[in-house]
Each structure stands twice: as C-alpha cells, then as structure tokens.
Amino acid sequence: MEQSTAQKIATAVFGWGVSLVMAFPILWMTLAAFKTENQAISSPPVLFFRPTLENFSAVFERANYPHFFMNSVVICGGSTLLALLISLPAAYAMAFYPTKRTKDILVWMLSTKMMPAVGVLVPIYLMFQSVGLMDTRIGLTAMYTLINLPIVVWMLFTFFKDVPREILEAALLDGARPLQQFWMLLLPLTLPGIASTCLLATILSWNEAFWSINLSTSQATPLTAFIASFSSPEGLFWAKLSAASLLAVGPILVFGWMTQRQLVRGLTFGAVK
Numbered sequence: 001m002e003q004s005t006a007q008k009i010a011t012a013v014f015g016w017g018v019s020l021v022m023a024f025p026i027l028w029m030t031l032a033a034f035k036t037e038n039q040a041i042s043s044p045p046v047l048f049f050r051p052t053l054e055n056f057s058a059v060f061e062r063a064n065y066p067h068f069f070m071n072s073v074v075i076c077g078g079s080t081l082l083a084l085l086i087s088l089p090a091a092y093a094m095a096f097y098p099t100k101r102t103k104d105i106l107v108w109m110l111s112t113k114m115m116p117a118v119g120v121l122v123p124i125y126l127m128f129q130s131v132g133l134m135d136t137r138i139g140l141t142a143m144y145t146l147i148n149l150p151i152v153v154w155m156l157f158t159f160f161k162d163v164p165r166e167i168l169e170a171a172l173l174d175g176a177r178p179l180q181q182f183w184m185l186l187l188p189l190t191l192p193g194i195a196s197t198c199l200l201a202t203i204l205s206w207n208e209a210f211w212s213i214n215l216s217t218s219q220a221t222p223l224t225a226f227i228a229s230f231s232s233p234e235g236l237f238w239a240k241l242s243a244a245s246l247l248a249v250g251p252i253l254v255f256g257w258m259t260q261r262q263l264v265r266g267l268t269f270g271a272v273k
Helices: 005-033 037-041 054-061 065-096 100-116 117-131 135-161 165-173 177-189 192-205 210-214 222-228 238-258 260-267
Strands: none
Touching: 037 192, 037 238, 037 260, 054 222, 054 238, 065 100, 065 135, 065 177, 065 192, 065 222, 065 238, 100 135, 135 177, 135 192, 135 210, 165 177, 177 192, 192 238, 222 238, 238 260
16 A cells, blocks of 8 residues: 555654664764863753864874774674684575474574673683683684674575575586585575675674673774773763774774665565565
8 A cells, every 4th residue: 555645754754763863872972072071071961062183182092093993803804704604504504404403403593692691701701711712813703703603594594595495406407516506596696695694793793892891801802892991990081982982883884884785685685575
C-alpha cells in the first residue's frame, strides 16, 4: 500500500529525530573539544564561543598519538582478516553441508556473546601472562578475533544460506571442486555480504575497550586505551578528554561514512528476493 504524504512526512521527521538523538553525543563531544576547560564545564552550556586548538596540542604533547593509532590499525586489520579466514570455511560448511548439530553449534557460538567479559578476565589474563602475550599486538589481535568470531560466522552463514543450493549443485555436475565452487561462484555472489561483515568486524574491533585496557599497558595500547589514559586522579578534564575522544573515534567515523552504502547494501543482502 502506497504511503500518503502525511505518512511520508511523519516517517521522515521520525527518522531525522532518531538520527539527531543518536548523533547528539558526537556533536557535543566535538564542540567540547574546541572549547576551553571552563567553557566545557560551564552551566548553562556555552553554545557560542571562539574555537581553540589548545586541547589537541595538549593531547599530542601528553601522548604519542601515532603510536596508538598504528596499534589500532594493525590490531583491527589483523583481527578482521583472521576472523574472516576462520569464518569463511566454517560458515560455508555449516550452510551447505549441515549436520543435525549445526543449529546447536550456531546458537552456542552466539550465546558466548551474552557472557559478561569480566567473568573470564582472570583466566584470560593468567593465560596471556603465562604465554607472553600481555601487551602485544599479537595477543590483542587474537583476543579481538575470538570476540568477533560468533558474529562474523553468523553473518556469513546467513549470507551463504541465501544463495540457491542449485547453483552449487550445477557447478558440481560440471566438475567444479568445493574450492572452485567457493572461489568462482559463492564469493562473487556474496561479495556485498562479505564486505559488510568485514566492515562491521573492523568497527567492533576499533571500538573494543575492555580487553585493550586490561591486556595492554604501553607497547600495544590502541586508541580506546588512549582515551582512558586521560582519566586522572586529579579529575576529568572534559575539553582535553573530548579532544582525545574525537581523535580516537574520528578515523572510524570517517571510515563508516565512506563505506555506509556498502555496509547497508551488504546488511540488506538477500532481504529482497
């Protein structure tokens, strides 16, 4: 049924309203990053002010931002690639060669995301310490991979299930082996879904804070721990904290905006037949 003009206007207003509510914290953080400390904590809030870059200068003087940034890039990129390499064959096998336990395995994998991370902090910490992975890029890459695996496998499994099985059966009759079926048929057909899965895994890894703070100290510290370092016993300096936060979330926000069409296309892949 076609929507009336009033319904379209109401839908647009509602959509813009939700978008503004979700974007407001980022907007407020951006404004605070260009204020002085007094302006940042003033009540009522100062809406008109002369922007200053002193907070960003203080952040760069206090911490080696490029070091934290490169750690985030390497860890996020590595964990996303590793999760994809593990999840692709797993999702392929469960989608096209399921067993009676396949659904149970998928539910079990997803149920691990419901467990509070702090519940396994002590054993994970002791394991990392015993094998020498504390404060290393390899350790955080492995940890981020394990965190994202359930979601990545579920998403890829969903995309693969949308591919008609008859296509692969026809390729099998033509003599194509499983690897050839995957590389020449399945990969091109599900490329939007795979791309969106990679983007989502990258965003989740970039924003992960709990494990980066607890499993790193200086050498492998990513940008999430970089933000936490601006909380000091003297108190919170809101303007400098906002500047540090903007430097941390800015790259992934730009990345998300640049790839939003691909992300939406992939997430809706197979929704409309």
